[in-house]
Amino acid sequence: MSGPDEQDTPPAPEPGRPEILRVEGLGKRFPGVVALDGVDFGLRAGEVHVLLGENGAGKSTLIKMLSGAYHPDSGRILLDGAPVEIRTATDAQRLGIATIYQEFNLVPQLTVGENLALGRPPRRFGLVDTRRMHEQARELLARVGIDVDPRTKVAELGIARMQMVEIAKALALNARVLIMDEPTAVLTTTEVQRLFAIVRQLRDQGVAVVFITHHLEEIAQIGDRVTVLRDGRSVAEVPARTPEEELVRLMVGRPIDQQYPREASSPGAPLLQVRGLSRAGAFTDVSFELRAGEVVGVAGLVGAGRTEIARAVFGADRYDSGEVLVDGHRLPGGDVNAAMAAGLGLVPEDRKGQGLVLGADVGENLGLVTLRRATRGGFVDRAGQRKAAGRVAAQLGVRMSHLGQEVRTLSGGNQQKIVIGKWLLADARVLILDEPTRGIDVGAKVEIYQLINSLTASGHAVLMISSDLPEILGMSDRVLVMARGRLVGELDAAEATQDSVMALAVTEVEDARVH
Amino acid sequence: MLVSTNVLSRQPALRSLLAENGALAALVVLAVALSLLSGDFLSVTNLLNVGVQAAVTAILAFGATYVIITGGIDLSVGAVAALSAIVLAWSATSAGLPWPVAMVIALVVGLACGLINAALIAYGKLPPFIATLAMLGVARGLALVVSQGSPIAMPDAVSHLGDTIGGYLPVPVLVMAVMGVITAVVLNRTYSGRAMYALGGNEEAARLSGIKVGRQKLVTYALSGAFAAVAGIVLASRLASAQPQAASGYELDAIAAVVIGGASLSGGKGRAFGTLVGALILAVLRNGLNLLSVSAFWQQVVIGVVIALAVLLDTLRRRGSG
Ligand SMILES: Nc1ncnc2c1ncn2[C@@H]1O[C@H](COP(=O)(O)OP(=O)(O)OP(=O)(O)O)[C@@H](O)[C@H]1O
Numbered sequence: 107m108s109g110p111d112e113q114d115t116p117p118a119p120e121p122g123r124p125e126i127l128r129v130e131g132l133g134k135r136f137p138g139v140v141a142l143d144g145v146d147f148g149l150r151a152g153e154v155h156v157l158l159g160e161n162g163a164g165k166s167t168l169i170k171m172l173s174g175a176y177h178p179d180s181g182r183i184l185l186d187g188a189p190v191e192i193r194t195a196t197d198a199q200r201l202g203i204a205t206i207y208q209e210f211n212l213v214p215q216l217t218v219g220e221n222l223a224l225g226r227p228p229r230r231f232g233l234v235d236t237r238r239m240h241e242q243a244r245e246l247l248a249r250v251g252i253d254v255d256p257r258t259k260v261a262e263l264g265i266a267r268m269q270m271v272e273i274a275k276a277l278a279l280n281a282r283v284l285i286m287d288e289p290t291a292v293l294t295t296t297e298v299q300r301l302f303a304i305v306r307q308l309r310d311q312g313v314a315v316v317f318i319t320h321h322l323e324e325i326a327q328i329g330d331r332v333t334v335l336r337d338g339r340s341v342a343e344v345p346a347r348t349p350e351e352e353l354v355r356l357m358v359g360r361p362i363d364q365q366y367p368r369e370a371s372s373p374g375a376p377l378l379q380v381r382g383l384s385r386a387g388a389f390t391d392v393s394f395e396l397r398a399g400e401v402v403g404v405a406g407l408v409g410a411g412r413t414e415i416a417r418a419v420f421g422a423d424r425y426d427s428g429e430v431l432v433d434g435h436r437l438p439g440g441d442v443n444a445a446m447a448a449g450l451g452l453v454p455e456d457r458k459g460q461g462l463v464l465g466a467d468v469g470e471n472l473g474l475v476t477l478r479r480a481t482r483g484g485f486v487d488r489a490g491q492r493k494a495a496g497r498v499a500a501q502l503g504v505r506m507s508h509l510g511q512e513v514r515t516l517s518g519g520n521q522q523k524i525v526i527g528k529w530l531l532a533d534a535r536v537l538i539l540d541e542p543t544r545g546i547d548v549g550a551k552v553e554i555y556q557l558i559n560s561l562t563a564s565g566h567a568v569l570m571i572s573s574d575l576p577e578i579l580g581m582s583d584r585v586l587v588m589a590r591g592r593l594v595g596e597l598d599a600a601e602a603t604q605d606s607v608m609a610l611a612v613t614e615v616e617d618a619r620v621h
Numbered sequence: 622m623l624v625s626t627n628v629l630s631r632q633p634a635l636r637s638l639l640a641e642n643g644a645l646a647a648l649v650v651l652a653v654a655l656s657l658l659s660g661d662f663l664s665v666t667n668l669l670n671v672g673v674q675a676a677v678t679a680i681l682a683f684g685a686t687y688v689i690i691t692g693g694i695d696l697s698v699g700a701v702a703a704l705s706a707i708v709l710a711w712s713a714t715s716a717g718l719p720w721p722v723a724m725v726i727a728l729v730v731g732l733a734c735g736l737i738n739a740a741l742i743a744y745g746k747l748p749p750f751i752a753t754l755a756m757l758g759v760a761r762g763l764a765l766v767v768s769q770g771s772p773i774a775m776p777d778a779v780s781h782l783g784d785t786i787g788g789y790l791p792v793p794v795l796v797m798a799v800m801g802v803i804t805a806v807v808l809n810r811t812y813s814g815r816a817m818y819a820l821g822g823n824e825e826a827a828r829l830s831g832i833k834v835g836r837q838k839l840v841t842y843a844l845s846g847a848f849a850a851v852a853g854i855v856l857a858s859r860l861a862s863a864q865p866q867a868a869s870g871y872e873l874d875a876i877a878a879v880v881i882g883g884a885s886l887s888g889g890k891g892r893a894f895g896t897l898v899g900a901l902i903l904a905v906l907r908n909g910l911n912l913l914s915v916s917a918f919w920q921q922v923v924i925g926v927v928i929a930l931a932v933l934l935d936t937l938r939r940r941g942s943g
């Protein structure tokens with residue numbers, strides 16, 4: 107196994123390097139949907155090729171045909187100039203194609219080490235050599251730069267760490283073609299830079315990388331070329347230096363005038379007060395308040411305790427000490443129903459694990475939070491539920507064939523809209539959003555921001571956790587910064603900048619030995 | 622780009638029903654084949670007979686449908702059915718209670734068994750397989766204890782439940798239909814029914830959406846227990862006596878019926894109508910094999926194969942379209 111670090115870094119790739127992979131006229135239909143309708147796309151050795159397109163444009167479907175998850179209905183795939191059939195994941199692996207999917211494929215009940223070695227664990231006398239497995243896992247984890255014990259169960263990791271484990275798992279395959287479907291959707295700047303360093307290193311070694319992202323600023327940083335997909339067709343191929351406005355126009359078909367349309371209103375009475383909240387190993391002495399009409403952003407590095415705080419406030423997890431008050435009334439800890447009754451809502455970060463019933467349809471999922479409210483004498487007003495679901499789906503521009511479509515078959519960004527939508531219907535007075543725009547395209551983000559505006563305009567309050575710093579800065583009235591389980595600073599919207607927030611986020615908290 | 626799915630909805634209702642429901646298609650094929658092979662199959666008497674034979678399994682299976690939709694399993698239903706029937710017969714005869722009171726007690730026993738299952742699962746965090754396996758042992762044992770190991774005659778009034786109304790409609794078939802309608806209504810229209818699907822689909826997402834998981838599990842297993850009691854009473858009234866060993870192994874038939882009907886053992890999927898079809902497939906098959914004088918030994922082999930085939934076909938059909 108030749109590790110990439112052993113080799114010297116050759117100069118940046120000269121254009122005109124050999125094309126490894128080409129797809130021609132690729133088409134794919136699902137019942138009721140044409141997902142791909144003629145895509146052409148070429149990938150050179152030593153380039154990072156960005157796939158850009160709105161939610162549901164067909165990016166994930168395209169890469170799933172390269173990884174053997176789907177089989178195309180029409181068109182062909184050429185590898186080194188020769189047509190290939192990629193029928194299974196094993197075929198893809200044999201051809202040197204590794205894929206990081208948008209929805210994670212880790213086994214939550216297994217440990218990080220076991221997941222990294224899944225399918226090909228090191229053996230000794232026919233048995234799994236656990237020690238070597240953990241050693242290899244530790245090396246991989248160090249390479250992607252996360253501090254996780256390989257014996258940790260994947261279920262205990264936050265979403266960002268799961269993403270890093272997925273990346274490590276793909277790196278272990280030493281593939282010639284590395285496909286990454288929105289790897290940065292939940293990462294903070296630090297991890298993104300780390301990832302980019304790895305990607306550049308691979309690229310310089312001649313690996314061809316397909317990179318999908320909705321963060322436009324990343325394209326110029328990491329990409330070489332961009333292929334734009336719209337409605338299942340490839341509509342343009344442009345250099346990665348193309349200005350963002352032009353990329354947006356190609357992708358959405360119209361310009362977006364204002365990415366962050368925050369309309370601050372003067373804050374009213376305090377709705378949510380959190381006082382001295384602590385839980386051993388997660389967060390320590392966290393206090394803040396949220397006033398009516400406010401959007402408060404929470405920034406911090408991965409592992410800073412932001413998600414843990416959000417879940418504790420909402421009652422999803424318990425806390426050891428401190429108190430949470432809504433309208434001055436104290437909530438019992440660890441009781442989701444009491445929190446909901448008081449007017450709290452939580453859009454969780456992990457849509458697949460905590461947000462959605464994947465096997466149920468769009469209407470069901472959108473109506474889940476409001477199910478109780480739509481019940482009279484034990485019977486649910488299903489017609490009313492459907493109507494409300496249809497309304498909010500239209501508001502969010504969910505791309506689906508009908509309300510009866512299984513959520514599992516929606517594109518990633520559209521699934522995310524469903525998680526937000528079900529809480530919009532609930533009309534929670536204090537809405538906690540944990541990575542709300544994860545995987546959502548630039549156009550739809552603006553819609554969501556406008557919905558946040560209308561919530562606060564009607565006296566609701568929003569607590570927004572996000573690893574997307576521009577989003578935090580653009581949409582918050584105040585920014586809280588967390589580091590190592592503590593609240594290390596609070597900045598006003600006017601004074602907060604990327605640098606001031608980051609400076610706080612990396613604060614070393616003395617005597618706080620939490621991780 | 623979206624194109625509408627009208628292709629299916631423009632087809633005649635029956636065809637789209639068959640296309641959507643592999644089990645129903647299998648039942649139709651089975652019935653056609655049997656009517657060709659045996660002249661007796663399509664007679665009214667025989668069909669009503671099939672209905673009666675399907676009734677007990679179907680009622681148990683309706684109860685199992687709730688549980689399987691939540692992603693659980695209930696192995697205790699056969700034993701609970703026997704215990705409930707024994708309790709009814711014993712209260713009405715040995716204890717001399719009026720039969721309606723005895724019937725209520727029997728239902729309460731079924732309900733209580735279900736609640737205990739649920740408490741062990743939801744609050745004791747036992748896996749459903751283990752909790753209900755334990756209940757299977759306890760209920761079967763109690764049935765033997767109460768009856769002292771021998772059958773108890775059912776009160777006459779209750780035995781009429783095994784008869785027919787107006788000389789042709791068997792009461793078990795009527796009870797099956799009523800329990801089926803109840804199940805369909807509970808699953809489709811009530812809060813608890815909708816919550817069961819959410820729970821089975823993703824328990825954590827359901828909890829974070831404000832569904833009280835423990836309480837809904839109580840409802841689920843209580844329904845399963847109560848349905849088991851009804852099944853036990855129907856079975857005992859058909860036999861005119863409650864037997865402590867009655868309905869042994871019926872839990873597996875019930876589970877098979879639910880799964881043949883399109884439910885998924887991993888939860889989140891299942892319908893009352895599908896379960897009914899599943900139970901009918903099993904009953905039609907047994908009946909047909911009898912008509913064709915296939916030996917009881919071979920019958921077991923055939924039924925095993927058919928269960929596997931039915932579920933396999935359904936899985937393939939879904940994979941093809943998904
Ligand atoms: N298994 C499926 N069954 C039905 N429709 C599907 C299936 N998979 C994808 N689709 C549909 O195909 C279209 C393209 O989806 P895809 O996941 O490729 O979008 P995407 O470009 O990756 O979007 P996003 O940015 O939201 O991840 C969507 O309309 C989606 O609903």
Ligand SMILES: [Mg+2]
Pocket residue numbers: 165166167208287517518519
């Ligand atoms: Mg996608």
